[in-house]
Amino acid sequence: MPIKIDRNLPAKQILEQENIFVMDEDRAVSxxxxxxxxxxxxxxxLKQQTETQLLRMLSNTPLQVEVTLLTPKSYKAKNTPEEHMSSFYTTFDSVKDHKYDGFIITGAPVENMAFEDVIYWKELTEIMDWTRKHVTSTFHICWGAQAGLYHHYGIRKVPLDRKMFGVFKHHVVVEHHNLLRGFDHEFMAPHSRHTTVLAEDIIAHPELELLSVSPEAGVYIAxxxxxxxxxxxxxxxxDPLTLYQEYMRDKEKGLPIDIPKNYFPQNDPSLTPESTWKSHAHLLYANWLNYYVYQVTPYLIDTVGDD
Incomplete structure (x- = not known):
């Protein structure tokens, strides 16, 4: 799929080296x-890393996608150059009068804080409320998933005794579901979090459906x-090396951190890990884009949310 992004975004060169079709405005309008x-x-x-990872996931269908990068106005990024933020990011205020086919809310390193104590929580709740009428489908990741479940459905997060950290085996709960189309019954996926949500809370809610769980990592997809x-x-x-980078970061800071499970060959951090989840990841995003965005979004985007 051609990803339409700013020609100067650093992710563009990385994706082109991976033979992923990206285009700028000049090509897109043709x-x-x-x-x-x-x-x-x-x-x-690490916003540039996350940009590249998500754009890679959005590349696996024949659809053309135009991406807008957003950052909270109530929080200033500390680990990404200000020049990058000012060049490629905008805030909710500048897009709140627009409609979108899809919206992605990423994770955030604030899991151990109460939701209400997060500096941008009020802004995030405004954005999440806005997505109900301005977005066809919203994809929440990690802490973003816990925040969305809490705000929209009152599902509370639960602290873990130890960080859920590694690559874990999952299985499909609902056979033949469109979001899981093409999945093997068992598949691998990475986790990196200090809190969780409970399967029984998802199952008990009449508006939610539990789609995939892990015997060790718990709820995965709802x-x-x-x-x-x-x-x-x-x-x-x-990416294959992201968990390694997080592991080394925490070790260098002297934080208590276990070796990520099921990740390093022979459980040896000196050996280079390989991805065991790439095919599942591409399927997940392709299915979301196809069945829950493209197939249901109106052709006239200004009518999103009118039903």
Missing amino acids: QDIRPLKIAILNLMP MSKDGKQVFVTGHSEY
Whole structure:
């Protein structure tokens, strides 16, 4: 799929080296089709890394996608150059009068805080409320999934005794579900989090459906029954080395951190890990874009949310 992004975005060169088709404005306007408009609210600290990972995931269909990168106005990024933020990001105020086919809310390193204590929580709740009428379907990742489940459905997060950290085996709960189309019954996916949500809370809610769980990592994928809200508690978008980078970061800071499970060959951090979740990750995003965005979004984007 051609991803339409700013020609100067650093991710563009990386994706082109991977033979992923990206285009800039000049090429996009020559195609007589309406691109899907996807906004990404990037709450991760290493924003350039997350941009590249998510754009890679959005590349695996024949659809043209136009991406808008958003950042909270109530929080200033500390780990990304200000020049990058001012060049490629905008805030909710500048887009709140627009409509979007899809919206992605990333994870954030604030899991151990109460939701209400997060500096941008009020702004985030305003954005999440806005997505109900301005977005066809919203995809929530990790802490973003916990925040969405809490705000929209009152599902509380639960602290873990130890960080859920590694690559874990999952299984499909609902056979033949469109979001899981093409999945093996068992598949791998990474997790990196200190809190969780409970399967029984998802199952008990009449508007939610539990789609995938892990015997060790717990709830993985849940979804609103109308398809407008998708919740993924892990990080299927991660690169092969992302967990390694997080592990080394915490070790260097002297933080208590276990070796990520099921990740390093022979459980040896000196050996280079390989991705065991890439095919599942691409399927997950392709299915979301196809069945819950493209197939249901109106051709006239200004009519999103009018039903």
